[in-house]
Amino acid sequence: MAILIVDDEPVNTLVLEQLLHQHDYETVSVSSGEEALDLLMAPQATSLYDLVLLDVEMPGISGIETCKRIRQMADYEEMPVIMVSGRTDEKQIAEGLDAGASDYTTKPIKVTELLARIRSALRYKAAVDERKIYEARLQYDLDLAQKIQQSVLTPPISNEEIDVRALYIPSKKLAGDMYAWFQVAPDRYGVIIFDVMGHGVSSALITMGIRSILPGLVGNVQYPIDVMTELNRQMTFLFSGDDMHSYFTAVYCYIDTTKRRIEYVNAGHPPVIVTSQEGNCRLETTGVPVGMFEEPNYESKEVDIAPGMTLHMYTDGLMECYSKDIDNGIRWLEKDVSTYGLDYSRHVAEQLVSKIEIEDDLCLVTVKIT
Numbered sequence: 313m314a315i316l317i318v319d320d321e322p323v324n325t326l327v328l329e330q331l332l333h334q335h336d337y338e339t340v341s342v343s344s345g346e347e348a349l350d351l352l353m354a355p356q357a358t359s360l361y362d363l364v365l366l367d368v369e370m371p372g373i374s375g376i377e378t379c380k381r382i383r384q385m386a387d388y389e390e391m392p393v394i395m396v397s398g399r400t401d402e403k404q405i406a407e408g409l410d411a412g413a414s415d416y417t418t419k420p421i422k423v424t425e426l427l428a429r430i431r432s433a434l435r436y437k438a439a440v441d442e443r444k445i446y447e448a449r450l451q452y453d454l455d456l457a458q459k460i461q462q463s464v465l466t467p468p469i470s471n472e473e474i475d476v477r478a479l480y481i482p483s484k485k486l487a488g489d490m491y492a493w494f495q496v497a498p499d500r501y502g503v504i505i506f507d508v509m510g511h512g513v514s515s516a517l518i519t520m521g522i523r524s525i526l527p528g529l530v531g532n533v534q535y536p537i538d539v540m541t542e543l544n545r546q547m548t549f550l551f552s553g554d555d556m557h558s559y560f561t562a563v564y565c566y567i568d569t570t571k572r573r574i575e576y577v578n579a580g581h582p583p584v585i586v587t588s589q590e591g592n593c594r595l596e597t598t599g600v601p602v603g604m605f606e607e608p609n610y611e612s613k614e615v616d617i618a619p620g621m622t623l624h625m626y627t628d629g630l631m632e633c634y635s636k637d638i639d640n641g642i643r644w645l646e647k648d649v650s651t652y653g654l655d656y657s658r659h660v661a662e663q664l665v666s667k668i669e670i671e672d673d674l675c676l677v678t679v680k681i682t
Contacts, residue, residue: 314338314360315430318348318378319367319396327421328365335427345370345378358387363433368397368408376411383412390440392433396421454485454513461516464523466492473569474501475680479657481629481665482673488515488560489627489673490523494530499570502530502539505677506562506602507581507627518558522546536564536577540602540610547603559603563595563625567681572617577610582642584625585649588618592650595623623679624649624656629672633664654680 319325325341342348368375382388395408398419415429468477476493488508508515561581567574580601583594599610631641652659
């Protein structure tokens with residue numbers, strides 16, 4: 313790594329080179345702003361230079377204009393640039409700092425002062441480089457976590473009895489929303505959607521923990537009250553005696569296609585919108601969110617499967633696409649479900665979400681029962 317000296321006066325350049333070499337700094341020297349910009353735009357240039365010593369008054373592109381152009385280059389927003397000028401008026405100093413200079417010094421060079429400014433700039437550069445390495449590692453970890461989270465999303469089911477599919481749009485890299493469904497017997501299916509409190513890494517970790525226990529849990533106990541009670545036990549155990557507390561809302565539907573019946577528990581979640589040839593209804597809340605209380609006493613309810621019945625299960629991020637007011641959002645959602653039917657998820661993806669910046673994770677699970 314080297315210090316790039318930009319000065320059109322050969323004597324000044326020679327003095328700076330000798331001074332910096334005496335203190336074990338490597339240097340590269342050019343005589344104009346144009347040459348400096350060409351060097352900085354070359355491949356791998358970001359790994360070659362630690363700092364720019366930039367003369368203000370040069371023919372062609374001035375030092376101030378050169379500094380502005382450096383700051384406009386994607387990889388050099390934080391590159392230390394020390395401007396060197398023979399003038400000491402405050403206006404020029406202000407212009408240099410406004411152009412993006414990190415620091416400013418004047419000629420004739422004061423050796424002790426210049427070296428101190430260089431050391432300070434290089435300490436800043438080292439901190440910036442360390443932060444960028446950390447951010448790159450963090451980004452890699454987030455990308456990997458995102459792939460893992462998306463890898464556990466349940467693939468669609470489509471057969472003569474049932475069609476289950478989902479739309480999944482996280483607001484950030486990692487989501488606190490999740491869904492899953494399981495065929496627990498030839499004619500029975502368990503479908504769950506849940507939304508962990510909060511956003512980002514913490515909620516995503518809880519989401520993945522809950523998702524990991526669902527296959528065994530649903531396979532063993534199946535029925536909605538038992539599923540929700542065990543999930544609640546897991547959550548209260550996880551956060552028992554901890555200052556941190558978390559919970560999630562959820563709907564679990566147990567669908568029996570032979571008995572033509574759906575049993576469900578809604579743990580503080582937005583109501584499921586049900587459409588059929590006989591009309592529309594909602595599967596409203598039957599209990600508190602999971603993890604909120606140690607003994608929640610969930611209640612299950614049943615509905616008969618009507619001809620052409622479709623369940624629309626969703627998280628609150630979908631309601632917020634319509635309105636911040638919950639009741640108003642549900643009414644609009646219900647209206648669009650009636651309008652678009654099985655094409656509703658396409659409408660959400662192509663017409664609704666594409667026109668706004670979503671602030672919350674969004675899940676939509678559509679269950680069509682034949």
